Structures are given as C-alpha cells and as structure tokens.
Amino acid sequence: MTKITPQPGIMEIALYQGGAAHVEGVANVVKLSSNENPFGPSPAAIAAVRDSAAGLHRYPSTDHSGLRRAIGEVTGLDPERIICGVGSDEIISFLCQAYAGPGDEVLYTEHGFSMYRISALAVGATPVVVPEQDRVVDVDAILAAANPNTRLVFIANPANPTGTMIGAAEVARLAAGLPEETLLVLDGAYAEYVEGFDAGAALVGTRDNVFMTRTFSKIYGLGGLRVGWGYGPQEIIDVLNRVRGPFNLSNTALAAAEAAIRDQDYVEKCRAENARWRAWLAEALAECGVASDTSCANFILARFSDAAEADACDEHLKSQGLIVRKVAGYGLPQALRITIGDEDSCRRVAAAVRAFKGAAA
Numbered sequence: 001m002t003k004i005t006p007q008p009g010i011m012e013i014a015l016y017q018g019g020a021a022h023v024e025g026v027a028n029v030v031k032l033s034s035n036e037n038p039f040g041p042s043p044a045a046i047a048a049v050r051d052s053a054a055g056l057h058r059y060p061s062t063d064h065s066g067l068r069r070a071i072g073e074v075t076g077l078d079p080e081r082i083i084c085g086v087g088s089d090e091i092i093s094f095l096c097q098a099y100a101g102p103g104d105e106v107l108y109t110e111h112g113f114s115m116y117r118i119s120a121l122a123v124g125a126t127p128v129v130v131p132e133q134d135r136v137v138d139v140d141a142i143l144a145a146a147n148p149n150t151r152l153v154f155i156a157n158p159a160n161p162t163g164t165m166i167g168a169a170e171v172a173r174l175a176a177g178l179p180e181e182t183l184l185v186l187d188g189a190y191a192e193y194v195e196g197f198d199a200g201a202a203l204v205g206t207r208d209n210v211f212m213t214r215t216f217s218k219i220y221g222l223g224g225l226r227v228g229w230g231y232g233p234q235e236i237i238d239v240l241n242r243v244r245g246p247f248n249l250s251n252t253a254l255a256a257a258e259a260a261i262r263d264q265d266y267v268e269k270c271r272a273e274n275a276r277w278r279a280w281l282a283e284a285l286a287e288c289g290v291a292s293d294t295s296c297a298n299f300i301l302a303r304f305s306d307a308a309e310a311d312a313c314d315e316h317l318k319s320q321g322l323i324v325r326k327v328a329g330y331g332l333p334q335a336l337r338i339t340i341g342d343e344d345s346c347r348r349v350a351a352a353v354r355a356f357k358g359a360a361a
C-alpha cells in the first residue's frame with residue numbers, strides 16, 4: 001500500500017462527464033450535448049486565430065490587458081476589475097483555491113453545475129447542496145443553509161441544466177441576506193442569451209460580496225479554446241491574480257476572444273436564432289406531450305414521465321444520430337437536456353421525439 005496519498009477530498013471527486021460526440025455506427029450525427037453554438041465562432045475570431053500563428057514563439061501577455069480592455073469597451077465594465085481564465089471553470093477554481101479550504105463550506109443548489117462541487121472538493125472544502133423549488137434556485141433555502149462557515153455560494157443564472165433563472169430583485173435579496181463572510185458568485189455562462197441582461201454586473205458594482213463569471217464557450221462559440229472571465233470587487237480580483245498562473249491564456253486564445261467580443265453583430269444574430277428555434281422546439285415537444293420549463297438559455301430541459309422513458313427516448317435519439325445530454329447526475333433522471341442547434345437539428349429532434357412518443361402510445 002503506497003504511503004503517497006492525495007489531499008483530503010480529492011478521491012471524492014467524480015470525474016466530470018462531458019457531452020458525448022459520437023454514436024457507434026451512426027452517420028450524420030449532431031452533437032446537442034454540450035450547449036455549443038451550432039454556428040461556431042465569429043469569422044473574426046477564426047481570422048484572429050489564423051493571424052496568431054506567426055507569433056507563437058512569443059509568450060503571451062501576462063495581464064491580458066488587450067482582452068480586458070475589449071471586454072470593458074463592449075460591456076462598460078472597469079477592465080481593472082476583470083480577470084481572465086482558462087474557461088470560467090478556471091475562475092471557479094481560483095475562487096475555491098483563494099477562499100475555501102478544509103472546514104469551509106461551498107454552497108450550490110440541487111441541480112447546480114458540477115464544477116462547483118469538483119472545485120470545492122479539490123481544495124478540501126465541504127460541498128453543501130441546497131434544494132431548489134421545482135427546478136428554480138430557491139433564495140430562502142440558500143439563506144437558511146448559509147452560515148459563517150459558508151465561504152462561497154455559486155448560482156448559475158440562467159442555470160444549467162434547468163434553463164431557469166431568478167430575477168434581479170431575488171439575486172439582490174440573496175446578496176443582502178448572506179453572512180458577511182460569504183461571497184456570492186453569479187455564473188453568467190448563458191447571460192448573452194437573455195436580451196439586455198447584465199448577469200448581475202450592476203450588483204457587483206454596488207456590493208463587496210458579489211462576483212460574476214462569464215465565458216466565451218457558449219454564445220461566442222469558443223469552447224475549444226478555453227476562455228472565461230470574472231468581474232468582481234478590486235480586492236477579490238487582486239487575490240485571484242495571485243493564484244492565477246502568469247501565462248494561463250495562450251496568444252491564440254486571447255486574440256480569438258478579443259475578436260469575438262468585438263463582433264456583437266454576430267452575437268446578436270446567434271441570440272435571435274437561438275430564441276426563435278428554442279421557442280419552436282419547446283412548442284413541438286409540448287405538442288407531443290413532453291413538457292419543459294421556459295428556458296432562458298441555449299438548451300431545453302425536456303421532461304418525460306419517468307427515468308425509463310427518458311432513457312428510452314435518449315436511445316431512440318441516438319439511433320437517429322442525435323446526441324443529447326442525460327442529466328441523472330444532476331438529480332434529473334426523468335429529463336434530457338437538448339442543446340438548441342440550427343433549424344435542421346431542431347427539426348430532426350422534434351421529428352425523432354414525435355416518432356418516439358407515437359411509437360410508445
């Protein structure tokens with residue numbers, strides 16, 4: 001038996017389950033399992049990636065000033081209070097490393113994103129799961145569970161995999177009601193899908209206990225490059241920068257993200273297409289008896305009568321080359337999370353679910 005043992009908590013981490021991308025023996029497969037933008041990145045981001053190739057012998061910027069300035073210009077936020085990471089996953093990890101450890105609690109909700117738990121366990125902190133109310137974050141339940149040992153509270157708004165969100169007044173009530181020792185983290189991975197939504201940035205501006213994370217992996221279509229960012233009180237940004245590796249983002253990633261955020265016309269187009277086909281698909285599923293909550297993101301959480309029916313529908317979709325996401329690991333065994341693809345993918349999903357429900361009836 002080896003005497004070389006990992007830190008407490010590490011062996012409790014269940015490996016992150018990514019969305020599948022292939023089905024054995026099925027051609028013309030569409031991947032609707034990872035909430036990726038079906039249109040890919042902006043052409044400007046692709047050009048920036050190409051242009052970056054000649055400079056790859058140079059180390060990247062250590063302070064990401066170009067990207068932070070671009071984010072500041074587009075969002076109106078202060079670049080000094082922005083930190084960039086290898087996906088928002090890395091920002092979540094910095095927050096846990098800097099603010100939580102053994103004996104501390106990291107709180108998230110019943111159907112919350114799995115990286116909160118993984119990052120909490122990785123630093124030896126205790127993950128605490130709070131119930132939701134019918135797949136919606138429950139502010140009162142969080143306030144009841146929070147205590148002075150609670151270092152961090154993570155909520156995604158809109159949330160994954162439910163697609164639901166809570167209003168600004170509820171978020172503000174949560175921030176105001178938490179213990180003084182607790183930082184509220186608002187994960188805005190899907191914020192761009194909600195027209196005119198600031199993801200809580202204004203609240204960050206008026207309080208010292210609120211932090212916002214954002215990503216280039218969803219509407220910006222750059223999941224493969226791994227870029228995310230955080231916006232928070234200056235003291236917290238200064239703390240996180242001590243934990244961050246100096247060269248955490250490559251030249252290519254920085255250039256692509258900067259080009260992507262400056263192309264807001266492209267974002268607008270993707271948001272509009274998503275809203276249109278999300279409504280269409282939700283309606284088509286409802287017509288064949290598959291309910292879903294109104295989604296504020298780029299996916300629908302389709303609910304079946306039970307886990308067996310959800311699994312059977314998943315198998316049928318797979319046989320048709322449609323890969324969606326099982327979410328039993330998120331406490332939703334009777335549901336499937338379906339990313340909103342392009343028109344053709346949405347029509348294929350609707351037809352396949354209709355055929356499945358028709359065959360079952």
Ligand SMILES: *Cc1c(COP(=O)(O)O)cnc(C)c1O
Nearest residue numbers: 087088089113160189215217228
């Ligand atoms: C997809 C997603 C992210 C993004 O993670 P990245 O590391 O930025 O790719 C963050 N939070 C939630 C809730 C997500 O669904």
